[in-house]
Amino acid sequence: MNTRPGLGEEHGAGRMLTLPHGSYDLWVQLTTDEAPAGLAGSTSVDFDPGRLDPIAIELLPAAAISGVLRDRAGAPLPHRVLSWTSDPWPLGGQQAALYGATTDAQGAFTLLAVPARTPLRGAQPGTDLSPFEPGPHEGIELVSRP
Known part of the structure; x- marks a missing residue:
C-alpha cells in the first residue's frame, strides 16, 4: 500500500x-x-x-466514552493498556483491536469516534462496553477481572 x-x-x-x-x-x-x-x-x-x-x-455522529478502570476492591488501575474489538465494525467483522487506550495515573480512559450503537468487546475480562448513543458518555466504571 x-x-x-x-x-x-x-x-x-x-x-x-x-x-x-x-x-x-x-x-x-x-x-x-x-x-x-x-x-x-x-x-x-x-x-x-x-x-x-x-x-x-x-x-x-459517534460516541465518546470516558471512565475509570478499577479492580474488584474499587481501587483505580493506573497505566493499564486496554483494547477492544467489535463483530459488526468494520463491516467484515475484523477481529484485530479497533480501539485502544492506556489508563492514566487515576485509572481514567477515553475513547473517541466510537460508532454509535456498536458493542465493544474488551480484550481484558470485565472491560466489555455496551452500545452507546451518539455523543459524550462519562463516568463509565469498568471492573477488571483476573
Whole structure:
C-alpha cells in the first residue's frame, strides 16, 4: 500500500491510498471542534485495476466514552493498556483491536469516534462496553477481572 498527498493536503485534507486490486472494508474516524465526540463511517468496496473514481463514506455522529478502570476492591488501575474489538465494525467483522487506550495515573480512559450503537468487546475480562448513543458518555466504571 502506498500513500500520496490528497487534493488540498496543505490545508489538512488528508492522504490518498493506493491499494492493490481486491475487496476492502474501509472505515473512517474523525474528531473536530464541531463534533468533539467524533464521527465514524464505513463502506465495502471492490478495487479494480485502474479505478480512479472517488469513494464516498458517510460520516455519522459517534460516541465518546470516558471512565475509570478499577479492580474488584474499587481501587483505580493506573497505566493499564486496554483494547477492544467489535463483530459488526468494520463491516467484515475484523477481529484485530479497533480501539485502544492506556489508563492514566487515576485509572481514567477515553475513547473517541466510537460508532454509535456498536458493542465493544474488551480484550481484558470485565472491560466489555455496551452500545452507546451518539455523543459524550462519562463516568463509565469498568471492573477488571483476573
